[in-house]
Amino acid sequence: MYAFITGPLLWLAFTIFVVGCIVRIILYIKGLDWQADRVAYTAHLFYGIKGAVRSIVFWLSPFGTRGWRKNPGFTVVFFVFHIGLLFTPIFLQAHNIILKQRWGVSLWTISESSADVLTIVVMIAAVFLVLRRLSLPEVRILTTTYDFIILAIAVAPFITGFIAHYIASDYKFWLIIHIICGEIMLIAIPFTKLSHFVLFFMSRAQLGMDYGIKRGGMKGKGFAW
């Protein structure tokens, strides 16, 4: 069972993930229309790229924009959640040791205690996000069950990984569940809202180009996010 889910199934999951993401990026870019969107993308590429980069960088920085600064609590939870979500699986020792064993390469790794902290913090942040969805009326009216499912898919690998490592008596069983949860997440990314993994950058770049070319970017200053 382990060999299957870390062999063919893993290949399948990653292929779907990578190909899916690339397809989404390509389809997005293909679907841009300078005239329909009313943004002269290619005519002023320099300003467009400048605007795109600014748009992405400011919004990727904690408290980098007025939007983030206006919601400090949510911003902290948001960034902690995402940084934990992304950093932990990529720089986890266990994952990198497997990578080293299989392919001889390894990224930098973080200590186990750092990984534990990040994992716990991701889970706590997820709880906060759920509570936020249920308690704030402006978020509640937008929330659907789908939102909870997406959050569950994203956090499941962390919960199951943590259980397997520290809590479970049947390590192998929970490890397999953990791997399957991870694969579900990978496969879900191109097909669900988790596609914001790549589409965040696309959408932000697009709006950045819009502001960079059309809405004042060519008048010298970039938009004051």
Add this chain to the structure above:
Amino acid sequence: MPEGILCNKKTVDIKEQLDALLADAGGKQYYEEMNQLDIDKDALRATIKKSFKSRLKTWLEICAHCGMCAESCYYYLANNRDPEQVPSYKIHSTLGKLIKRKGNVDNAFMQMCMDTAFSKCSCCTRCGVYCPFGIDMGVMFGYLRGLLFSQGFTPWEMKVGSGMHRIYKAQMDVTTEDWIDTCEWMAEEWEDDYPGLKIPVDKKNADIMYTLNAREAKHYPQDIAEAAVLFHLAGENWTVPSEGWEETSLTMFAGDWAACKMQVENVYAAMERLKPKRMVGTECGHAYRATVIEGPYWAGIKNGQPPVESLHYVEWVAEALRTGKLKIDPAKKIKEPVTFQDSCNYVRNAGLADIPREIMSYIAEDFREMTPNREHNFCCGGGGGLNGIGRYREARNIGFKIKRDQILATGAKLVVAPCHNCWDAIRDMEEIYHVGIRWSFLKPLLIDMVQVPDHLKPKD
């Protein structure tokens, strides 16, 4: 009943149609007919297929339902944080649903969309600035308005406005003759105070070609005179075109894209004809936006720029003050507390935030910024055509509260609002709430404080 006499999917292209529409006071019959209007689902689907592309599609798809757009929207804030005013909710319950149902919607739904698109959103695009994904709901509502218009679901005043532009190439029924007459009349009236004042029409290769808002021609001709005087005092080599003089675009508010194209092409034709060095528009936000920012795309110009470098009026004023073409008499500077209304259409959506500050530094001694300000300022409450639409007056008046409180918080007595919509909105706001403030365009203020060069003073 598929098509009404007044309310239908057809565009208003001939005068008789327009007159019939105008005769229906307040759109009473129009709205009654709207209740019976069918939806041409095939056409709707076809339009969506052609125009709904990855930008809009992705925006609707990746909305994470985070609710950060809520506080950015002045309707949400003015309506006591009513969750149904959350921009994401508004767009998803209208355009989102429309797309999900693939155009398979009924009359009630379309009317609900129209109500939302026109009374719950003034397309100020402030929400797009506060969304982590950069989802611009203002742009989406603009798109929705287009879909609604194509199906005949547009407010009466918008249908009228669209007709005006199609027929008169201006937002009001001002013919070319009316226009030229008005120019001559104003020049005559003001010549005594400003000898040598002229309003040159159709002068080729001038430095500046001036375009304006038809309301000025129809209702506030003194504005034209003031503009002429200021150009005259600044010693500008300027002109106005006989055709293509009207810069505004109610068609943009209505979502009549075809007419938007026609409108701006008219202005560009004038530019081609007269070949000015630059075009300067009047103090009108959406006119600048429509003609200079969005217009090139409707006209199919690939680099997204009008044929001639085009300025909003504030840009010209700043330049004139900066270069000394216009000199302010220090004794006549504005002494009382004064604040500035950042119009969405040329500040947030065109990046001219610094220019007004520069102007204020020349003309005001106690300038107070609103909070928030510049690109993050709130809409006046009357944008997107809302000022004119009777059906949604109540909703608009509630929206005014935010701007009212902003102005009061500055402690200013005067609001400078170089934008017709903002000017109207603040006037209406004062009429309803009686907070005791005054508001003004730039031109009358400048006329009062600018130094007249000796050689232009009346000789007596």
Add this chain to the structure above:
Amino acid sequence: MTKRRSMLQWKGILIFIVLIFASLLCIEARETPLAIEKRADIIKINTLRSFGDLERPEVVFFHDLHTENLKKSNKDCKTCHLNEKSSLDRLSFKFKRLKDTGKKEVMNIYHNECIGCHKTTAASGQKTGPVEVCGECHKNKNLVISSRTPMGFDKSLHYRHSQAQQNKCEQCHHEYDQKNKTLVYAKNKEGSCRYCHLQDKESLDIQKPISMELASHLSCIDCHRKTLKKKMDAGPVSCQGCHDLKQQQQIVKVDNVPRIKRGQPDNVLIRTGDKKGSVIGMMRVPFPHKAHEKYNDTCRVCHHGELKSCANCHTINGSKEGKYVKLETAMHQTGKQSSCQGCHGLKKQKNDCAGCHALMGKKRNHESSDCIRCHMVPLPEMTGVLSKSKEAKMARMMPEIWQKTFGISQKIKVPEKVIINNLADRYEPVEFPHKKIFNALVKRVNGSKLAQYFHYNNNTLCLGCHHNTPVAGKPPKCSSCHGKPFDEQNLLKPGILGSYHRQCLGCHQAMGIQKPKDCTGCHKNRK
């Protein structure tokens, strides 16, 4: 699909996911039955502890499991252990390395080598250890416990080794040359390994000399390995060969091990005072060293620190080498096997002796004629000068004086049966088989040389039960001191009922005698 149905579908999916998760957790919370395995070859791999706290649980490694399986493919110790780069020509204890260089390097060695080998083995279709799953080596819960029995080297085993090495002591015995940092042989200074290798196991402080564990594995196993390679008989190289209890018990024990030749004396006079040996406090003690060699399995029992005379370190007044333990304490300390009286006291704990001795006080009786059993006055024939003094003469005569004064009859008539009927109300009187018991005790005394030495006279056996009174032909009855009920003036002295039961049953218990099974075993029920 209508909107309502799709909403229900999403809700259904979510509920399903939650239910699955909840049931998984419930399965988790169940008590899993513990299947405990016992192994003697457990090694806990926790090398990285020297670099800081462990990030994962230590790996429980079964050494014999690996060596057995490697043997099947004709692979030997060198598969995992490298040659030490020293003059000693032996394999390093460490896995695939000679030094612990750094945290990452050591971790990588373990991962690459262990997993690499497992992979190759798996590829050839054999059952093998974990390949990738971290938690299969770094287990949170270890269900295998160690059954490792410590291994000892007694004189029988030593004899077998010295025979095999043709009495070449230098093969094993060495000293450490600090200057040249090598091991050198020092003749006539051979001793137990443990004299220098004091630590049991390696700890985080790198100590020299190395621990007993490391030393014994490096020397013993390496030698065995080399010997086996020469196709000769040798000791075990597997963990269980030494540390499994059953296999330990199968180690051949030589009866009548010939005496180790280390230049040790046959008899020793332990001086108690000045050089002349004459009285400061006590007479000196003649000690039959040769006889005592027979009574112990190792020299270390008594020579616990060095193979020298006790007085070398434990001087009369105490010295630093002896940790300030005086000679008197060293010889008399109760409870310690290395002390004379201590060892004798421990022997009194045997079943045969415990019947009486368990009930007696454990403390030393400082005023007792027993002292002269060791601190003896030498017989005139044996020494010259020493026995001539008047005091010595008196001391010599003490036993006779004692005997005459108190008239201890050498011939005591032990009654056949004694009827105890003080408490005949619930039960019938007890028929106490006095002679039978006395004879049994005599038999047991005769079975031990130590017992015979101290119980030189059978009369001494009476004192086991008839205590707090001189030996006599008719000793007082128990009830003459132990009244019924107890004496409130003397709460430590039990009443008659308590006395009988504590004395009788206490003796039976200490000696491990199963009878009587119940009350009627001693006294029948009164009808």
